[in-house]
Amino acid sequence: MTTYKLSDIISPAFIEPHRAIKVGAINELVEKGGRGSAKSSHLSVEVVLELLRHPDCHAVVMRKVGNTLRTSVYAQICWAIAELGLTDRFRCTVSPMECIYRKTGQKILFFGLDDPGKLKSIKVSFGYIGIAWFEELDQFDGAEQVRNVEQSLFRGGEYSMCFRSFNPPAMARNWANQYVLESKPGKLVHHSTYLTTPPEWLGPRFIDDAEHLKSVNETAYRHEYLGEVVGSGTQVFENLTIMAISDYQITQFDRILSGVDWGWYPDPFAFNRVHYDAGRKTLYIFDELTRGRTSNRDTAELVKQHIAPGELVTADSAEEKSCNDYRSYGIRCRSAEKGPGSVNYSMKWLQSLERIVIDPERCPDTVKEFTEYEYERDNKTGEVLQGYPDLNNHHIDAVRYATNQIWKRRGQ
Numbered sequence: 001m002t003t004y005k006l007s008d009i010i011s012p013a014f015i016e017p018h019r020a021i022k023v024g025a026i027n028e029l030v031e032k033g034g035r036g037s038a039k040s041s042h043l044s045v046e047v048v049l050e051l052l053r054h055p056d057c058h059a060v061v062m063r064k065v066g067n068t069l070r071t072s073v074y075a076q077i078c079w080a081i082a083e084l085g086l087t088d089r090f091r092c093t094v095s096p097m098e099c100i101y102r103k104t105g106q107k108i109l110f111f112g113l114d115d116p117g118k119l120k121s122i123k124v125s126f127g128y129i130g131i132a133w134f135e136e137l138d139q140f141d142g143a144e145q146v147r148n149v150e151q152s153l154f155r156g157g158e159y160s161m162c163f164r165s166f167n168p169p170a171m172a173r174n175w176a177n178q179y180v181l182e183s184k185p186g187k188l189v190h191h192s193t194y195l196t197t198p199p200e201w202l203g204p205r206f207i208d209d210a211e212h213l214k215s216v217n218e219t220a221y222r223h224e225y226l227g228e229v230v231g232s233g234t235q236v237f238e239n240l241t242i243m244a245i246s247d248y249q250i251t252q253f254d255r256i257l258s259g260v261d262w263g264w265y266p267d268p269f270a271f272n273r274v275h276y277d278a279g280r281k282t283l284y285i286f287d288e289l290t291r292g293r294t295s296n297r298d299t300a301e302l303v304k305q306h307i308a309p310g311e312l313v314t315a316d317s318a319e320e321k322s323c324n325d326y327r328s329y330g331i332r333c334r335s336a337e338k339g340p341g342s343v344n345y346s347m348k349w350l351q352s353l354e355r356i357v358i359d360p361e362r363c364p365d366t367v368k369e370f371t372e373y374e375y376e377r378d379n380k381t382g383e384v385l386q387g388y389p390d391l392n393n394h395h396i397d398a399v400r401y402a403t404n405q406i407w408k409r410r411g412q
Contacts, residue, residue, distance in 0.1 A: 006045075009083045013196035014042040020188055021046055021161065027186040030137075030179070031165045034227035036194030036202050036210070043133055043163045044073070044080035050131050051106055054159050057130030059108045060122070062149070064139035066112020069097060073135050074110050113140060119152060128157035137166035138176035172229050172371035181242060181368075183361040193226050234374040234384055236347070237356060242367055245286045245359040250275075253284065258307055259402025260299075260315035260333075261394045262322050268292045269299050270394035272366060273306065274402050281354040285399060288363040296322050300329040307331075314401045336401040337408060346400040347388050349407035366395040 010018065020026045029046075031039040047059050061073045074097055081090050081099065092099040099108040105126065111119055122129065132153050140146050146164075154160045166176055180189050194202060194210060214221040222228040231238075253275035263269040273287035289302055303313065303326075310332060315323050317335035326333035350356065360367045369392055376385045400407075 004083065004085050009080075010042045010045055011038040011192070011197050011201075013037075013192045014039075014190070017188055017190050018042075018046065021050065026188045027160055028162045028184065028188070029164070030187065030189045031163070031192065032168050032180060032189070032227055033192040034167060034194060034223075034225040036197055036206055036225070037192035037227065038197045038201065039165050039190075039192055040073075040076055040135065041079070043135075043165055044076040045084065046163065047077065047108065047131055047133055048080050048084055048086070050161055051101060051108065054130055055104050055106065056127035057157055057159055058106055058124050058127060059131035059133070060119075060129055060153055061108060061110050061133045061135065062119075063112055063135050064141075065114050069110045069112060070094060073133070077108055077110075113145070113149065119149060122153070128155065129153045130157050130159045131161050131163075133163040133165070135165055137164045137179075138169050138174055139166075142175045143179055167224075168227050168229050170223050170230050171232055172235065177229050177371075178368065181360040181364065181371075183364075191227060195226075229371075232374070234377065235371075236373045236375060236388065237351060237370050239351065239353055239356055240370055241355050241357045242360050242371070243357060244361065245284055245357065249284075250286055256308070256311065257402040257406075258303075258311060258313045259336075259398040259400070259404070260303070260313055260326075261397040261401065262316050262319045263292070263394060265293045268394055269294055270365075270398040271299070271303055271306070272363070272395055272398040272402055274399060276403060276406055278406075281352075283350070283353055283356045283399075283403070285356065285358045285366055286362055288366050288395060288398075290365045290395070296325040297329060300326050300331055303331060304329075314404050316397065316401060336404045343388060343400075346403070346407045349403075350396075350400070363395075366399070369393060369395045 017029055021029065031043060033039050047061065051057070051059050061077065063069055063073060077099055078092055081087060081092070089102055090099050091102055097110040100106070107124065109122065113119070132150065134140065134146060150162060168177055194206070199207060210221065210225045213224065219230050223230045256273055256275055258271070258273045261270040269291045271289035272285055275284045275286070277284070287306055289306065291299055291302070307313065312332045312334060313326065314334050314336050315326065317323070317338055320335060323333050323335050356370065358367050358370060373393060373396060376389050377383065378385055
């Protein structure tokens with residue numbers, strides 16, 4: 001067996017996830033990024049290495065369409081085997097499409113989900129399927145399809161590892177982009193770009209093409225090469241930063257604001273807590289509550305658990321009775337000041353900020369609303385319509401009410 005140096009095979013950008021896999025700190029790795037990020041090369045190496053570490057398990061590598069397997073993931077796995085100096089240790093065949101580790105009989109199998117019946121009929125002669133790789137995750141039909149496949153594959157055995165890789169689609173509402181934001185024990189999300197790949201691996205033509213696109217169409221460059229979710233050109237908020245906000249950061253917030261948008265069903269009750277850093281023109285959204293068919297008394301008790309004693313809550317003034325209810329339940333509740341053009345003014349203020357930072361684990365519903373909120377288009381002409389859609393914006397409204405006194409004073 002030829003010896004190898006791992007740094008010659010995987011990009012330095014993947015050292016952290018490689019270590020997490022090796023020590024068993026995670027059981028799911030989601031790798032997203034733009035062209036040339038070398039994420040597929042990395043995952044093909046990890047599939048082979050994990051197979052060798054767990055002699056009782058087999059691996060399944062999948063794409064949405066089966067006729068693309070041979071020239072994509074199958075070729076990628078064969079590359080990894082060769083780079084690891086294991087060519088003589090594996091027998092790889094196209095029909096059936098599989099790579100077999102000669103010493104143990106372990107298999108790496110390849111399937112397209114355009115024929116899901118084949119997956120249901122998978123049988124291995126010993127052990128269990130413990131490794132799965134979904135390549136081009138966004139091409140699958142959705143989270144439910146992927147979840148059903150996992151439930152079919154991961155049966156028996158103490159070990160399991162799921163790899164998912166894709167180039168993020170432009171639209172934030174795409175299910176794969178949304179899945180990245182979901183928190184789950186044992187799950188690691190990693191982002192990479194061609195800028196983290198050794199340039200000699202890519203060659204001058206690749207880099208020149210990337211730089212050319214950057215100069216003529218920066219949005220396309222950010223999407224294709226940096227793997228950014230750039231939207232369709234109709235997104236309302238282009239200043240979002242989706243990232244964790246630590247407990248320590250929250251203790252340093254000198255002014256916390258809370259807002260409520262009343263609701264019942266189908267429109268839910270929405271509550272948010274935020275902090276505004278005027279010097280940096282940055283809004284931090286770090287807490288939320290979402291409830292349907294829940295009385296004012298019950299939501300008040302929930303809100304009390306999320307706010308400090310005596311903390312002011314600003315709520316939608318359209319339901320003054322609800323505001324009075326909250327006061328009777330011991331919450332300092334004030335009605336938001338509204339007037340002609342207040343919606344437009346508050347929305348433009350939010351859009352004018354340098355950053356709106358939202359914690360995806362603490363505020364998943366808020367992230368979903370802000371990232372998916374878009375201007376409407378005319379069905380006939382395709383032109384973007386004026387105004388802000390009054391749809392799926394409950395937490396957006398709660399944030400507007402929380403910051404009511406700030407934007408009324410022009411953000412000071």
